[in-house]
Amino acid sequence: MTAEPVTAPDQRHAGGRRPGENTTRAEILAAARTCFAERGYDATSVRRIADAAGVDQSLVHHFYKTKENLFLSALEVPVKMPDAIAGAVPGDRAGLGERVVRAHLGLWADLSVSPQMLIMLRSAAINSQAGEVLREFAAESMRAALADVVTGETAGLRVVLISSSLMGLAMARFVLELEPVASASVDEIAAELGPALQTYFDPPDEP
Amino acid sequence: MTAEPVTAPDQRHAGGRRPGENTTRAEILAAARTCFAERGYDATSVRRIADAAGVDQSLVHHFYKTKENLFLSALEVPVKMPDAIAGAVPGDRAGLGERVVRAHLGLWADLSVSPQMLIMLRSAAINSQAGEVLREFAAESMRAALADVVTGETAGLRVVLISSSLMGLAMARFVLELEPVASASVDEIAAELGPALQTYFDPPDEP
């Protein structure tokens, strides 16, 4: 009952070279992002990624050599992430907390970066490489983005506490899917978390 | 509440055989806690736990049957966790934020509960059972402990945001070991995070 596989019903590139940039490599990467984001590094087998991409397992190795290397490619953080936070800085000082929360949630709504963020968050606790990438983002990138507005003796600590709060929010909302924060609107979260973050911009012991 | 029989140290049975409640079972559990806390569920093999306990692999199965069952035992959260947060409630309202932070960090300093908390936090992003335990603690237990002091229309959301902040702090300090929050003193953290949490107890739009 399976119809004859009709060997490649023509599509010859007579004479011409370059079968064109093949999309298989990109499809494998996309499938890997989905799988890693859903299950993390260990629980995702190369075979599963291959199935999700509709290709053979050995093709994954052909393109990315090792699983670890593929994971690093899947994890690659777009440059726009730190920029998005920095973009929340300009404006009135009283609204800083809210704008930072909205900028952060805006990244999670951006499908070109949110899979990588989910991979990072879901794997950081176990995988040392994901942990390093998250550390870099939560510390250095945040510090650079907020250097002008978080000042004072304890600025270093306060920047990381801002990162921690946003990390906790993301864990609750996107990883644990904890209610009611998982299905709350951006407005509702910004209205509550914004003022909390604001205390780091206006430290109570500032002269 | 399965309440492990916690081998009473003494309780001799004169003449009888019974080499007494053997400590091997407890040693395996302790080794499992250490390993799971360090590496998470997937990366911890039964063999590694057995080695850490100084016993054979098959003994682990003999006592705990399956790896998953052992993990659940290792994860078992002491009842005192919610109580510790509730214990921070009495006192002047202005100091609530700080007291909650100190209560939370006090739990992490308690060696009878911190391994379980680390297991939970490190595995929750990947392991559904650990995730469920963490959800239960971050939502229900927190809500019960703070019901009297977090009030108003958005109380449900604000309780979970408090949980999220504490979760983010624990991730940064104990899992990622992110500086400077990893080596900051309890006083320093309480001084900065306390006022941020305080905004949830005194919502700006309260009548």
Added chain:
DNA sequence: GTCTATAAATAGATAGAC
């Protein structure tokens, strides 16, 4: 209670045909 030995499944990775 504690060990040896091993079953049974699955993992990542490679070789080579087409």
Added chain:
DNA sequence: GTCTATCTATTTATAGAC
């Protein structure tokens, strides 16, 4: 570029001797 077939290592788990 894509597939089939397979190697090797490691996993959880069990059976059975002592």
